[in-house]
């Protein structure tokens with residue numbers, strides 16, 4: 280059974296239907312890239328999977344547990360999938376280490392010492408073991424994003440959702456974050472990532488999803504999607520990417 | 524002007540003033556602690572809390588902000604006993620200050636909460652924290668940091684405003700001044716001295732609040 | 747013993763409330779005029795004037811209004827005059843109001859963007875012309891909501907004049923309480939009358955503020 284099963288998901292904001300019936304299954308250990316034009320609904324889809332937006336129709340199952348809008352189910356879901364944001368969203372009043380410790384202690388009631396040990400391991404894993412006591416405003420964007428990854432990992436999720444996690448970074452900082460993601464992928468983490476890094480998607484991802492106007496327009500392995508686009512929309516989208 | 528200032532009474536009356544000073548400081552400390560706590564509760568209710576609780580909080584805040592502290596104090600000290608609630612002068616004074624600061628600080632803190640970037644709430648949620656846990660651990664401290672200068676000013680205003688508790692015979696600095704002038708008939712000197720005391724107290728309080736701010740908020744706020 | 751109906755109580759309070767209104771108006775207008783004079787010094791070029799106003803503000807914002815009332819009352823008494831309470835009350839409230847208004851208005855003047863100064867200077871305007879034609883007209887728009895908002899503080903501030911014996915709404919409350927022994931009702935009514943005076947001011951300040959923000963966003 281798939282780890283994440285998205286079935287006929289519809290989402291509307293007011294009168295605008297942003298997701299018009301999405302079907303997508305993500306296997307355990309699979310790395311899925313989501314590409315598409317601005318406004319095609321990529322972020323909305325990820326946010327639905329994390330329960331940050333409530334779906335209007337269809338269903339989302341993560342590891343057999345259904346997404347239901349009540350505190351208990353949402354908490355169970357979010358313990359299974361972590362999310363990394365474009366703007367990092369680190370907690371500015373806490374050091375990097377404390378950022379990673381907080382949710383373990385608050386949500387899982389992990390004792391401080393264990394939470395700290397976990398935080399150190401996770402920061403080490405993203406190459407920031409020496410930044411435990413640094414505050415977010417003392418870190419570069421790339422470092423902040425890596426702390427955010429460590430923070431999500433510390434909850435030991437089964438899957439990570441990444442929404443354009445390198446888009447807010449200066450170009451020279453993009454690679455340090457992508458390197459971390461690549462390692463996660465190699466370690467078998469399940470990843471759903473919205474990205475504009477086409478080269479990265481091609482190298483690292485198992486499947487690429489092209490979204491267009493709230494629908495999964497094309498889906499397939501990267502060689503196919505990039506090498507042999509079947510629809511004019513995808514061709515046009517990829518063409519625009521090359522120019523950039 | 525031939526008036527001669529006479530401060531010879533200080534030798535005899537300084538303990539009265541000292542006692543008043545201690546009372547004013549106590550009132551301010553307790554009033555601030557509980558008043559800000561009440562303010563946080565109100566701010567939480569109005570910006571994140573259950574909807575049905577919001578109208579009563581709005582009514583409380585509007586009522587307090589649009590009536591004089593003196594009348595609130597009289598209502599509590601003279602009015603409530605007719606409902607069977609008995610209080611000492613000090614307790615009534617503290618209660619009035621808490622209720623007063625609660626309303627003002629609630630509005631100030633609410634502004635701080637509402638300036639929180641949405642991403643902070645979402646980050647908390649994505650880490651499986653409940654809305655309240657996110658408020659408590661993620662939102663509150665930076666929100667307080669944002670409005671700390673305004674909150675500090677309000678606390679100083681409440682401290683200075685506490686001088687009217689002398690009117691229900693709570694024995695604060697102003698009470699001491701009234702007492703001394705009634706005994707010595709050196710009214711101007713007595714009020715002049717205690718006014719200076721308030722001025723120093725206000726300066727010290729501002730410094731202290733700055734220190735508390737540095738302790739609570741080691742880092743610059745985001746945005 | 748006389749008995750008082752609710753109407754008797756209310757009528758007495760409302761009669762006294764006239765004095766609250768009058769004293770508020772006098773304090774606000776007087777404080778506003780004095781505040782303008784202080785503002786002139788505060789944003790002027792003379793260093794001495796700036797320091798004087800800073801000290802003035804520090805003094806009046808750093809001490810209780812009640813103490814200022816006492817000092818006005820007994821201070822004027824030092825000149826050998828038999829000081830009527832209304833005089834001391836009006837004087838202290840005017841001085842106190844001015845101290846707050848000048849600070850509010852200074853903030854408004856400073857909020858006018860730096861670029862406005864530079865643009866007007868580049869057009870060859872002198873300091874006075876810049877103020878008169880560019881800065882103040884903009885600052886006034888920003889200043890209206892907080893100024894209206896502060897008027898609420900003035901109305902509430904007048905309550906303290908009861909303590910030096912000026913008979914207004916609060917004093918009437920005490921007098922009526924002593925006659926009726928119904929503090930709960932009387933102070934409740936007093937509070938409601940103050941609320942009726944202050945709340946419209948608070949609300950209009952909020953509405954004006956919102957309008958201003960909307961206008962600014964559309965720029």
Ligand SMILES: Nc1ncnc2c1ncn2[C@@H]1O[C@H](COP(=O)(O)OP(=O)(O)OP(=O)(O)O)[C@@H](O)[C@H]1O
Pocket residue numbers: 292297315316317318319320321322323324
């Ligand atoms: N909270 C919201 N309220 C109303 N409309 C929204 C909301 N969030 C998103 N939308 C709309 O939904 C559509 C899809 O938005 P979404 O953020 O999912 O697009 P996206 O594919 O992530 O685009 P981008 O590449 O720019 O991030 C857009 O038209 C957007 O304006």
Ligand SMILES: [Mg+2]
Pocket residue numbers: 321322323442443
């Ligand atoms: Mg997006």
